[in-house]
Amino acid sequence: MKRVLSYALIAIAALLTAGSALAHHSFAMFDQSKTVTIQGTVKDFRWTNPHVFIQIMVKNDAGVEQEWSIEMTSPEHLARVGWKPVTLRPGDKITLNIHPMHDGSNGGQYLSGIGPDGQPLIGAPTPSQGQAK
Amino acid sequence: MISGRLAFTSAILLCCAASLAAQTRMPDWSGQWEIVGAAPSVSGGFKDSLDQVLKEMQWSPPNKPEVQARVNVIDAEERKRIEAIQRGEDVAVTGPTCTFGFPMIMIDSPLMFEIVPTPKETALIFSGREVRHVYTDGRAHTPKDELWPTPWGDSIGHWEGETLVTDTIAVKSPFPDTGPDFLPILAAGGEAGQAQLVSYLSSQAHFVERIRMVDRDHLEDQMTIIDPVNLTAPWHLTRTYRRVANLHRMVYESCEGDGEDRNPIVNGHYTIRPPRSRATFPTPVPADAPAGQATAPK
Numbered sequence: 001m002k003r004v005l006s007y008a009l010i011a012i013a014a015l016l017t018a019g020s021a022l023a024h025h026s027f028a029m030f031d032q033s034k035t036v037t038i039q040g041t042v043k044d045f046r047w048t049n050p051h052v053f054i055q056i057m058v059k060n061d062a063g064v065e066q067e068w069s070i071e072m073t074s075p076e077h078l079a080r081v082g083w084k085p086v087t088l089r090p091g092d093k094i095t096l097n098i099h100p101m102h103d104g105s106n107g108g109q110y111l112s113g114i115g116p117d118g119q120p121l122i123g124a125p126t127p128s129q130g131q132a133k
Numbered sequence: 134m135i136s137g138r139l140a141f142t143s144a145i146l147l148c149c150a151a152s153l154a155a156q157t158r159m160p161d162w163s164g165q166w167e168i169v170g171a172a173p174s175v176s177g178g179f180k181d182s183l184d185q186v187l188k189e190m191q192w193s194p195p196n197k198p199e200v201q202a203r204v205n206v207i208d209a210e211e212r213k214r215i216e217a218i219q220r221g222e223d224v225a226v227t228g229p230t231c232t233f234g235f236p237m238i239m240i241d242s243p244l245m246f247e248i249v250p251t252p253k254e255t256a257l258i259f260s261g262r263e264v265r266h267v268y269t270d271g272r273a274h275t276p277k278d279e280l281w282p283t284p285w286g287d288s289i290g291h292w293e294g295e296t297l298v299t300d301t302i303a304v305k306s307p308f309p310d311t312g313p314d315f316l317p318i319l320a321a322g323g324e325a326g327q328a329q330l331v332s333y334l335s336s337q338a339h340f341v342e343r344i345r346m347v348d349r350d351h352l353e354d355q356m357t358i359i360d361p362v363n364l365t366a367p368w369h370l371t372r373t374y375r376r377v378a379n380l381h382r383m384v385y386e387s388c389e390g391d392g393e394d395r396n397p398i399v400n401g402h403y404t405i406r407p408p409r410s411r412a413t414f415p416t417p418v419p420a421d422a423p424a425g426q427a428t429a430p431k
Contacts, residue, residue, distance in 0.1 A: 028217075032325050047398035049387035051177060076260050076386050077173040080165075080245060082379040086401040099176075099324075110176050111324070123175035 030099040030109040038108075039095045043067060045088040050074050054088060054110065056096065068106040070098055081123040092116040159250040160295040165377040166246055166352060172375075173243040176324050183322035183329060186241070192320065194332035195366045207330050215327060231261040231386050234284030234307035234316075236340055238263055239354055240372050241321055247383055248344075248352075255290065255297055261386050267299045274302055282313065282336060296345040304338060314362070335362035350376040 040058035052072040057065045072078060075085075088094065093116050098108030113121040170189045174180045181189070196204060233242045238259055246259040253270040267290040274280070275287050282305035290299040306316045316334040321327065338360040347353045351373055358368040398404070 030325075044399050045401075047401075071177065072175055073173050073177040074386055076245070076384045077243065078175060079384055080167065080173075080377050080380050081175060083175070085398045090400055109324070112175075 029101055029103070031102050032099055034100055035097055035111065036100045036108065037095060037097050038068060040065075040068065040093075042088050042090055042092040042094060044090065045085070047075055047085040052078055052083075054094075054096070056094065058106070066106050068108070070096055070108055070110050072110040078123070083122050087122065088115075094121070159252065160346060162248040162250060162346060162352065164247070165380055165383060166248070166374040167377050168240070168242060169351075169373040169375050171241050171243055171321070174324060178324035178326045179243065179322045181322045183320060183327045186320045186322035187329070187331075192331050192370070194318065194368050195364050196332050197363055197365055200333065200363045204330050204332060211329065232263060232284055232307040233259075233261065234263070235265060235286050235301060235304055236356065236358070237317075237319065238265070238285075239342070240356065240370060241319060244386065245377050245380075245383075246374075250297065258383065260384060267297065269297075274300070286340070293343075296343050299340075299342040299344065301340040301342070302338075303336075304334075304340070305336065332368075333363065334358065334360045337362045347373075 038056065038058050040056040042054065043057050044053075044055040046053040046055065051074055054070040054072065056068050056070060058068050059065050075083075095114040096108075097111040097113060099111065100108045112123075115121045170181050170186050172180045179186070231244075233244065238244065238246075238261075242259070242261075244260045244263075246257055249256045249258065253268065255267045255269060257265040257267070259265075263285065265285050265288060267288040269290045269292060271291075272289055274289055280287055280303050282303045284305060284307035286301040286304035288299050288301040290297055292298070304316060305313060308317075311317075314335040316336075316338060317330055318332040318334065319328045320331055321329075338358060341357045341359070343355040345353055354372045354374070356370045356372065358364065358370070360368075
């Protein structure tokens with residue numbers, strides 16, 4: 001999946017030089033108009049810069065497991081709301097709400113989720129600024 | 134001999150006490166801070182929508198008509214880009230920088246920061262590894278013939294009680310190819326990191342800030358921007374910073390090497406990823422290679 005950075009501000013350079021964009025972020029690959037819910041089992045939780053990824057095995061309509069790659073924000077941003085490198089572990093059964101890929105491939109932009117304990121994952125869209133898990 | 138040691142020890146203690154006294158006059162702004170209204174979301178964008186950010190900021194830059202006209206043109210271009218994204222077109226761009234520069238680092242950045250006040254200097258240290266140095270030792274601004282613009286400018290300041298008053302000049306855009314008179318001021322928000330240009334400043338822009346703690350968990354920066362070239366009047370902004378709730382140490386963004394992590398943590402364990410297929414830098418020259426011969430990137 002294409003590497004993305006989350007800072008809209010950064011892209012002003014492109015705006016000024018190419019007159020085409022205020023946002024640096026490659027959110028274009030995600031369909032912001034759609035929200036999809038997927039359920040599956042965590043394969044890997046990749047605590048990586050510049051963005052964190054959840055690799056999750058999801059069964060398709062034919063019952064065949066496929067690997068999805070779900071992109072989050074940076075480790076620094078996630079840590080500020082209580083995420084840790086071990087917040088998710090292989091084998092965790094989770095549910096994720098995502099903006100899917102435009103091209104239909106198995107990936108998306110993380111929005112929110114339900115953890116293995118049945119509780120919302122940290123940083124669900126609430127007015128507060130994060131709940132330590 | 135003993136009295137000499139006592140005198141020496143006393144001198145050291147007095148020195149330490151004086152230093153401590155000076156230090157204790159500094160306000161305690163320890164901890165990590167984030168801009169209210171610019172906090173990042175877990176999805177990679179911002180918690181607040183762009184409309185919310187604009188409303189909260191109550192931004193009304195006194196742009197000169199010709200500046201506002203150019204802002205409108207650029208925003209129209211941005212709207213076209215957003216519409217293209219909504220149609221599914223990949224029109225986004227990438228860039229390797231984490232630099233926000235001043236004043237954006239203070240008014241609409243998702244990066245957290247620490248403030249370290251000392252009697253002679255206050256340092257503002259940001260998680261993108263940018264640092265602002267505000268000298269409070271009574272010096273004047275750097276002489277004109279020794280000064281050149283940078284993305285963080287030249288800052289001096291003084292204390293009025295527990296309020297840090299700063300004065301900053303010689304600021305330029307951190308972005309390439311923008312020229313000396315286009316310092317963009319943006320508002321950003323939303324899941325997709327949507328941004329809107331609200332003004333741009335010239336190289337003559339002059340910034341005055343009054344930074345103070347309003348309560349235990351909030352700091353405030355009252356900023357006045359004076360730019361006789363692009364603004365019709367001083368522009369007053371107030372930004373509030375909130376104490377970061379869940380993190381009690383500085384954690385940096387990884388901006389070096391295009392921010393690509395070659396040593397990721399996977400499932401809580403340190404790992405090493407295979408090299409990228411396309412090398413970024415030339416590989417080392419073999420020891421027996423002729424002088425001046427470099428190995429081309431693959």
